Amino acid sequence: MSRAALVWTRRRRALAGYARAFAGNRGGMAGLAVLALIGLAALTAPLFVDDAALSHTGAEGGRFQPPGLDHPLGTDAFGRSVLDLVVWGARISLTVGFLAAFASVALGTLIGVVAGHYGGWPGNVLMRVTDWFAVLPALVMAVALAAVMSRSTLTIIIAIGVTAWPTTARVVRAQTLAVEARPFIERARALGGGHAHVMLRHVLPNVMPVVLAQTTLLVAEAILMEATLAFLGLGDAGTISWGGIIEEARNAGAVSSGIWWYMIPPGVAIAVVALSFTMCGRALEGVLNPRQRERP
Amino acid sequence: MKQSTPAGATGERPAPATADAGGRYLEVDDLSVSYRTAGGEIPAVRGVSFGLEPGRKLGVAGESGCGKSTVALALLRLLPRSARTSGSVLLDGEDVLAMRWGRLRAVRWSGASIVFQGAMHALNPVQRVGGQIAEPLLVHGRADPAQARGQAAELLEQVGLPAWRARSYPHELSGGQRQRAMIAMALACRPQLIVADEPTTALDVMIQAQILRLIDELVAGLDISMLMISHDLSVLAETCDRLAVMYAGRIVEEGPAEEVFAAARHPYGAALSAAFPRVGDPASRRAPRGLPGDPPDPAELPSGCAFHPRCPEAQERCSRVDPLLWPAGADRSAACVRVLTPEQERAAGVPPADEGGGADRGHTAEPDPDGAAPAQARPHPQEWS
């Protein structure tokens, strides 16, 4: 067997082991199932929701109809089906959640690996910057960023990405230090591996499991943050997102006039998705990082 | 089935000069402990029996992982929930393992106290030393808070620390001072038995000697029994009356401390005493030092004698015979086939030591996985007296 094939077999066996351990975690599996369902609904939404039903003028329902046979979750101020809105909102919420989480994890991983690898004063300075960002109230920072940039989904992604990375950077730095203390790194160095080689070929693959778990946990946070920014009116007014629906409901007086069907579904959707990602993330953390297993 | 030492293997030792069974303060009989893990039950202690008369000192020696600390914790039922214990631990005639919780709490520290290894971690880092020494006095209702404070100060002075140290936190003490504080704490309720689990490990040699002398004086002065646990046979030989050597969860050798240290009958005991030579002992310099390999994984014990893969004197039959503590001279015993005379071997059902027994090997060379095949070598008690 060739070396590459050997490595491949070993990786595949490790993956199978992880998958088994994950399957044994009931919370993680439940989260995964819910996410698969919601993901499917979001992907296929254009097949059963047409654009007209989502526009302010084209919807055929009456204003603020309570849930009924036509509209299982009732209608909003423009006669749009709340169910359609929530299903459609999943597209934006999930997209923003994923992209923002990836952006911040990528940034955090970069900073964490570099800080851990170089150490010394450059690492120290990087960690000081990280500490500073970690202390800043993320919402205030994100609000400030979103307020000064143009109103768009990209702005929201950037605002979340720029504020959520410090946790990842810390975790990755700790993991990098642990990996670099192992003997094979010294061997790689002795064989003439440069900084880039060590970081990309040795540290990064070993840090990936932690990063994966971290990403999953961050998606939950990013979705909550997106909803929050949209609720504060910083989202793109042209798109439908869960936070935006809640804001519209509030502005339309749903709270005082008790139009609960307009307000409850998007919030439940946010909570369910965030909880599912959190459960998956915790399960992943337990599987990939056995030392932390049994820890929250 | 792993056979445990039969109940009287040491209890009915053939030299009852000191061993008046009724006079023993501590009587451990067939104690076994296993830990439940995801991979099944893992035995840590496999049928250990010993006794301790008032005022006497027994040393338990062995490498880390041989189960000696598990024995210490089992004496007061301090093992984690995942541990399963069987056998009996009679403390002043009462079985600790069968006690109700309230009675057990009352017996803890007042009937027997423990000097833990590494006093750095065994003391609460955020409480003052004096408070920690006084705590058992208050818990057992031996003193009111003011009296307890006074007694803690007295105890500190008794172990050679100034009374004002009561106001210190553990991290403000040196390793030796912490160990002294730990000893003061163990003495607080005037127990009849002190278990010292590696009391001098992690201390440097000078401090080690001081602590040992302190323990010696206190135990002699207060007429306390002591069970001292250490990996260092020379320390135990110096301090204790009798010695028990443990390997893979069992006692493999037992006898008067000096004799076991000077001339162990079990090859493991011999290796252990060679590893810690006494200063100025020319004989020990020639003895083989160090032992190849590591102690066996308790989850996968070798067949036959658990020591045979590392044993410098292993015979072919050692992989089949699971030896018990057999008499090995006056007042001594060892779990090794080599201590038996041919007559005793026959009586115990041990296969003969002659090599090349081809026919014999035919049915016993491959031991049954569940250990049924190895000869169940039971000694006949009447034969060894």
Next chain:
Amino acid sequence: MDTPSGAGRPAAGPTARRGRPGLHPAVRYLGGRVLTAVVSLLAVMVTSFFLFRVLPGDPVAALTQGRSVSVDQLEAMRRDFGLDQPLPQQFVDYCLGMMTLDFGMSYQYRVPVSELIAERLGPTLLLAGTGTVIAAVLGLVLGTRSGWRRGSLMDRVDTGIALTLWSVPSFWLGLLLIVLLASGAGLFPTSGMSSPGVEGTFAVALDVAHHMVLPVATMVAVVYAQYMMIMRSSVLDEMGADYLTTARAKGLRDAVVLRRHAVPNALLPTVTLIFLNLGRVVSGVILIETVFAWPGLGSLFYSGLRVPDLPIVQALFVVFAGSVIIMNLLADLVYPLLDPRVRT
């Protein structure tokens, strides 16, 4: 926001103790912490300045996007903010202003921002303080229980509830409570901090307390989970400690072992982390005050954001970030009082 996983543990105090000879370690420790806080505060001020001025090119244009504003108004705004000055001059003015707590005039209220902040600080402290204290006590008690009995039914139920509440958006939970208990059932007022026409100290206090129930409940619900999970993992960290075996060997009851030995040790890292995670309290304040129209800094921030009112947003950015930095400094200063190992 931080995950409830409690990742990112603080570099707890003792590291600062390895010091040069000459200075007392305690002085060095305190000095280092204070210096770090001052540098962080300066960085916040600089960030605030550049964020709102340099990033979008023209802050006035950025802040008025999508609204019809006359050229005169734009000019007036520029003058008001001193934007007609060269940048370095602006920066110097801004820093001098910050030093004297002069944050400029509010655009919408036409009063100095510092006055607005002074007026609104009390309600916010009342709400955030009450909420944080209740959440901390609840979180510590539940976290201790869960950690001590890890894997039990109670642990799983408590953890499940905490994670669920952590996943719920705080503003939505607040709205839900209003729909269910205030505008629906009429048990509580829907907004504000007091009703008109209430007289007498006791009656006023009762009225304010009545107004506080829902906002505080929302705050506690979204914040306590984090404290609970941190305490739970701290207790788990202490579970295997040798001194607990010593305590049991002494004959202490399990509950006493927990209370007298495990909890004091587990509290140390938790306290630091609670202070480190105050950012979540700040976001809670902003959203909950907005939802309940609580007359505090959070709703001021929201109103500043809607107009938009640059001096308010900028000043509150500094106030919010600065308060978290100062609370962190406080945690660093309090920690040695709790942990004798750092005190020395």
